[in-house]
Amino acid sequence: MAILEDGPNGGFRGKVGSVYGYNLKGQWIIRGARRKSNKPPTEGQRLHRQKLKLVGEFCRENKPVFDFGYRLKKDKESRYGAFQLAQKHVFNEVVAFDADNNPVVNFENLKVFAGELLSPKHAKVSLNNGLIDLEWTPNSAYNDEIYKLNLAFVSLRDLSSLKLAIANAADGHCSMEVPIELNLNAEYHVYIGFWNTFYNEISDSTYCGLLR
Structure with a gap:
């Protein structure tokens, strides 16, 4: 089911028939259904998927801490909530790869609280x-x-x-x-x-x- 936005002349989100609609950087996009690829993932794709999995599991385990620690960083006009901001931080600044190319959490880089006061x-x-x-x-x-x-x-x-x-x-x-x-x-x-x-x-x- 799709949701029509901005009246009859606006775009829509979701599926209508065989096409999907979504908004990308302020522009409405319509595309067909993606076909499942039979190609094996590249090394870059494999590492990216492993990193996503680690970030997802780690952040879920620590969600109560991140919900508190990032609640003041949430921008009311942003689509990111406190938990999503924490996930973004973990993905971009905390997870690294070890000598065997496995994703690991660098706990020294982790910020569980994010704010404007001077840190201890x-x-x-x-x-x-x-x-x-x-x-x-x-x-x-x-x-x-x-x-x-x-x-x-x-x-x-x-x-x-x-x-x-x-x-x-x-x-x-x-x-x-x-x-x-x-x-x-x-x-x-x-x-x-x-x-x-x-x-x-x-x-x-x-x-x-x-x-x-």
Whole structure:
């Protein structure tokens, strides 16, 4: 079924008979049905498909974190939502290829939060006697108690976790118990970011390292 837009003289989206309609950069396009190709994929096509698959699986596992972290980056006039902006970032800036040409996630390049505030500096994480210890360099611009620290745990193949306002940004360190939802047999990467709770502004995330 197709949807007619802009009245009887406008274009349409979807299928009518044997043709498809869609809008490309402001122009209405009509095309026939694509034929399934019997040709084997090229090496470039194969790598692209593998990359798409990895990005899709990784972003789905961490959707709650990305929905929060990119919510302020969404442009009301853009067709991209918060999750789609995160997917675009992961595809373009995070996924790379290893020595065997397999796609991998470069966790150090990942931004789980995206915003305008200055990011935490010199962030570290460690696991000691069942407690998660976090350290960062306080920023004098964020001494007010409206500035809090957000925390995210991100895994390649396990559910993520998001903790909000766990400490004041000015503290420079904090400790917390391991969240019960984390699977300690999985590998978690840890990220922190600042949050202005009064004006609802956040910073880009800073990578702290592996939880171990």
